[in-house]
Structure formats: structure tokens, C-alpha cells
Amino acid sequence: MKNKPKFKFRLTRRAFAYPYMIFMLLFVVVPLVIILINAFLDDNKQFTFQNFVEFFSDAGGGLTVLGNSLVIGLVTTLICLVIGYPVAYFLAKYHASSRVFVLLFILPMWVNFLIRTLSTKALFMQLNVPLGMGTVLFGMVYNYLPYMILPLHTTLVSIDHSYIEAAEDLGADKMTVFLKTVLPLSLSGIVSGVTMTFIPAISTFAISEILSSSKIFLFGDAINMHFSKTTNSLGVGSVMSLVMLLLVILSNVAVNLTSKDEEVSAL
């Protein structure tokens, strides 16, 4: 008992973060490293670049799917933005009564999205709407619209009203106030809304699987197929996951860049 332990655990506030940090390390960082390793292994666990060659030469149609997914993701995001911006704008403008409306938009998110999508399919089948691109787009917009509205709403609400009053005092009409004051100030909301819609939209597989009976095949479906339906194409699946990860990182960089610009312009 004479030797004191060299390391002594001290219960500081930081210690409360350790469980989560360990959790993150085990369930986020380690899997990512495993994916990275798998991307360079062939079926016999030997080092290879073949997986990258296979993906980028479009042998399994991976690039085509990526292209299709990007298009569909883009269109979904665009529709969400066009519908979501006015909604967020008016919710923010009539702030007093909007809490109930905001709740109305969040409410469907409390229902499991698989259940929502399955019921959407049932509705379409009841109405004799043929399943295909149209129904998949509908499902995507329906599911991701709240993710567009919420960040936009938060940004729009937090805009200092005196900016708008100042613009009006200086003689700007309503259109000019919107274009020159509100829109630039809400740019960060638009960027985060777009990211929050675009990234899940290109990586989803359940919506396209249910609402087109697996006919519309998206990047998420392709990755899912590589991992769950076959035994020995983990390599290409890992490469595809890495590409997906790259897209996520790129969009995060874009978000950071715009928020930095805003800080500069705010000064």
C-alpha cells in the first residue's frame, strides 16, 4: 500500500464525456477503419486496388447508380427547397402563432419513417398510381421536407428584425428587402437544409425499395446489396461507402465555408 498508483482517476466534469467518447470510438471510428481496410482487400483478403478499378470502370453499374442517385437527390432537394422556403418564411414571419404549425411539421417525424412509407405505398396502390420515379420522388420529398424546413425556420427566426426595418426605412420595397436582406441572411440555413436533405436522399434505400418495388435502384440500394445480399463483394461495397463518406465530408466543408463567410460579412 506504500506505492501510490501513478494514474489516479479524477472525477472532473470532463469525465462525464468519456463514456460517449468511448462509444463513438467503438461504433463510429472503428467501423470506418474496417471499411477503409476492406476497400483494399480482395475476396482472399489480399491487398488490391481492384475494388476501386471495378467501381470506377462502372463494371457493376456503380457509377451509373451514383449518377442516377445524384440526379434524384438534386431534384428532391430542389423541390424541398422550393416548397420548404416559403413555409419556413411564413412560419418565421408570423412567429406568435407558428409554434403549433411547427409542431404540425414535426409531428409526422414522430411516426417511424418505414411505417409512413409503407402507408404511402398502400395509398398509391389504392389510387392506382403506378409505382416508379414519381412515387419515389414523392416519398423522398415527403420524408425529407421537415429536414429542410427546420434549419431554415431556425435561421429565419433568428434574423434580427431591425435589419429588415432598416432596409425598409432606407426605402427598399418588399421584394428588395427579401432579396437583399432576408435571403442573404438565411443563406446558412439554406446550406444546412440542403445538406440535411441531399445527403440522406442519395443514400436512402428503403424509400426507393418500397415505393418502386425495388425497380428504382439508388446508391444506397447498391451498397445495401453489396453488403447484405452477397458474400464476397464487401470490397466494392466498401469503396462505395467511402465515396458516400466523401460526399458527406464535402457537403460539411461547404456548410462550414458558408457559415465562415457569414461571420465575415456580419462583421
Place this chain on the structure above:
Amino acid sequence: MKRSVSVIAILLLCCLVLTAFAACKQEEVDHLVIYNWADYIFDQDLEEFEAYYEQVTGRKIETTYVTFDTNETMLTRLTRGDTNVDVVCPSEYAIQKLIELDMLLPMHYFDDDNSNEGKQFTSDLSANVDKDLYQHNSGNVEQGILDKVNETFGSIQVLNEESADYGKTRRMTDYFVPYMYGTLGILYNKVEFAEMGIYDEEILNQANWGILFNDDGNGGTLSDKLTGKILMKDSIRDSYAATVFYLKESGKLDDLVSESGKPYSEMSAAELINAVDDGLLEKVKDALSAQKEQLFGYEVDFGKDDLLSDNAVVDLAWSGDAMYAVEESWDDSLNDGEGDYKLGYYVPHTYGNIWFDGWVVPVTRDITHTDAIKLFINYLNRPDVAARNVLEIGYSAAVNADSIKADDRAKAILAEGYSVYAPELWYVEDEDGNSIAQLVDDSGEPLAEEDYDYGSWDEFEMYFFQNGYEDEEGNVVSYDEISDSNWRYPFASAQQHSSDSRSLDSLGVMRDFGDKNHDVVTAWNYARSTGDTGSTLALLGWTALAVAVAVGAVALAIWLKRVFRHKVRLRDGTKD
């Protein structure tokens, strides 16, 4: 004082826990972990096996049932050592793969000399097993299955370089015991087919697998109404087999020669589905890609529901699933109010695929502990157990038709399950005196003939095992040439159907793709990814147009407003 009380309390607690452990140890219980497909066994079988085990060995046993959903999941978990299971029930090609990996224990359920006594299998049973109560059931297994398996797989070479037996060859029948089997075919909506004018034996026998591609077999389409109503299975192997058969029938392979040097036109069903080479893969890829515009979609589990709710009309299906769907589809309003099944199942007469699932023992198990495994596998080959599983699952048990017909208990179970009038088998008990089949009313009296769906056992037997009835000349005639939903026993009925041109040769067993597996997966991914992409481009075009129109409209509105204001200002100016 308080301290001593708590110490005593803790000591007491420790004693209690220890005695509980000791009690557990005294009453030793054997364990059996069964790794099988979901819903692939009659639930009560497990309980009854536990009773049977206790009776034969005098020991208690606990069974655990673990499930998998695809052979691939099962293979991945077994090869990675994630699961500790005693018996597994994979399909034949997965068994081939496991043997190549040297991951199975030899069973020797069947003797080399076909004597069917299972000398090696039974001699390895421990002293616990009462040899008088044990009856070896390998003779009940359909010999045709073993022949098919030997013919297709022959001797399998161990390809695992780490194995001591690397390069040696194995016979699959030494390693597995068949459990269930079935065919691959087409599930379709009879009513819709009739409306399209294609519910006709000749038309369907001309189209064959082309039904899945909306191809009538003469270069035209089967029906325009079929477009967008076809379901394909989201399974690489099954879709591959169906596509290869279709390509062969429609003459798309006529001028081509396989890499082995044999023209495709001369190949049998088995050779065709197992000849996986680049030229053929290219054709399959294109056919599947082109098929997309005819499809409603790809299904894994929802095929039956989509067919019953008229969302789709045709589906690629396995016989047991199809039989279940057909039974569910009874509609009283059909057939002028007499009622009929809405769905039918069709196995094309040209070529087909037959598959087997069987029990194997992974090498991870302790070899001295195989009593439970062996008794379990042998138990499942008892005719009455097999009959019950057939009723429950819908696929055909590997126990042959003659063994079932010769067993009173199996007959009683089938008679009860299908409401057959069979007064001589009206009540059957198991060893413990529990009723296992009962053809009596509440007061214990045998039911009258009119209470049954089937007139007599003989009639039912012809229907069930031979998919037909006997005419005056003693020939077996099919009830319905178009529907194969009752074609459960191809081994029993193939040779006897005079009116039916099909034979067992038209059904091929599919091997593992081996080295070509990766290429097949790539081709399937390619087919799934491409084709029907015109809609994506169109979507992009329309969105671009819509955005352009919207932007243009806004710009125009702003411009108009400015012009209008300018005019007002001008007018104001003149006023001054």
C-alpha cells in the same frame, strides 16, 4: 453488532447461490442448437423430439431454434465463426461451398453399398442410446434426390489450403441428410391471365420462362396488359436460372458455343444453369436489363401480397411459397360462384430448377457430442414427422412418397390435414397417449363421408403424390395441365404421367458459381443499376425545364413591376 448481521446475511446468500448452482449441475441437460430457415419446421416437432430423446437416451435435452434468412447470411456467420450451432439446414450449393471450405463433419447417414442400415452412423452412437428403440430411417429418404445430388456435384474437392485434407475429394451424400426440396416456377393470376386471353395450355407451353419477360416465344409479346405487372425475385441465383432458361428457349443462344466447347443448344437443364461463362453472362445481363421495362419490381417477401391484391400478375416463386399463396387465394365468387383459386403455379415444361435443403453439422462441434444431432436428423426422417412438416411448411419432404403411404400415422396426419375421408385411420396416438390425428366429431364418433373435402384416401393419394387421377385405362391424368401447384412429388409422378411430357431430366440442380461468383454478382448489379435509366435523364430534363420556367416567370414579374412603376413615376413627373 450490525456488521456481524450483514456478514451472516451475505454468507447465507452465498450458500443459497452455491446450492442453486450445484442443483443445476446435478441434473445435466443436453443442448441442441438448430440453425434453420424461419418457419421451416413444425413447432411441435421440437417439443416432441425432446420427449423422444428422453425416451431413447434417458437424458433430458433442450433445443434452441436459431434462424437465418439467406444462405449467404448463414455462410458468412459460419465461416466467421460467429455462431455456435449444432445442425444447419443450408441449400445444396451452400453445402458444396461448406465442403470445399472443409467445414463439415462427415455424417455417413447413407451406406456406400446402399444397404440403408447406416452401419457407420449408428455404430458411432454412444452407449446412452437404447439401440432397441432406435430405428434408422435413411431408407425413407427419396433415392432420386441422392442420385440427382451425386450426378450434379459428383466428388467435391476441398479447396481450403489451410485444411489438412486440401485437394482431397468428398461425396456430398456423406455429409448431408436431405430435408426439404422444391422447384422454381412461375406464380401467376389465373383470372387476369384469362382476361388477357393467355390462360391456355398451348400459349403458356410456347412462352415458358418467357412469361417473366412478356415474350410469347414466337418473337412477340404475350400481352400488352402484362407490361408493368411482372415481379422478379430479388435473388441472384433464381433470377439467373430463369433468365438462362429463357435465353435458351427463345433461341438467343442458338449460334453460341460455351467456353467448354459445347454449343448451348445441346445442353441439358443442369448443364445450362451450371455453365457460367463470360459470353452467357453478357447475354443474361442484357436480358435482365431489358426486362426492367416489363417489371412491376423485385420482391423478397411481398410477392404473394402484391399478387393477391392485383398489383402484380406474375412472380418468380419457389414451389412451397407458391403453394401457400395458391391456398390463400381461394375466392368464392370465381368459377360462377362455385369458387376457385385465383392464383396458379406453373413450372415450364422445357427446363426447370430443382433444389434441396439438407442437414449438415459444422466442424466446430464437439465430435463426441453428436448423439442429439444424429437422433434429431434421423427423427425428421420418420414418415409421420415428415408428413406434419409437409403440412406445415408446404415444401416436399425428402421422405419418399412410398414411405409416407406405408405409414399409418403419416397417412392419418395427412388425412386430417386435408380432410380426407379415411375411417380406418380415424384416431392416432403417440407414445405418450396424446392424440396426433383425429378424424372424429366432438362426441368421439367418426365423421360422415360428406364432411370431408376428399372422397377417399385412394383418390387423395393420387392427387397428392401424383398430381392427377387414374382414368379407366389406369393412366394417371392431371387435373389441371396448366397449374403445377400440386406437383409436390416430381420423383414419384414424373415417370407416371402419360399426358405430361416433362421428365426429371428437365429439372437441373444448380451448383455454386465458384470462381464465377464475383462476375455473376457484378452482372446482376449491373442489370439492376442500368436499364430504364431514361426516366432519370427525363427527370433531370423536366426539372431543369421547370426551374427555367420558374426563374423566367419571377424575372418577368420583377421586370413588369419595374416597367409599371417607371411609367407611374413618369406620369407623376409630367404632372409636376
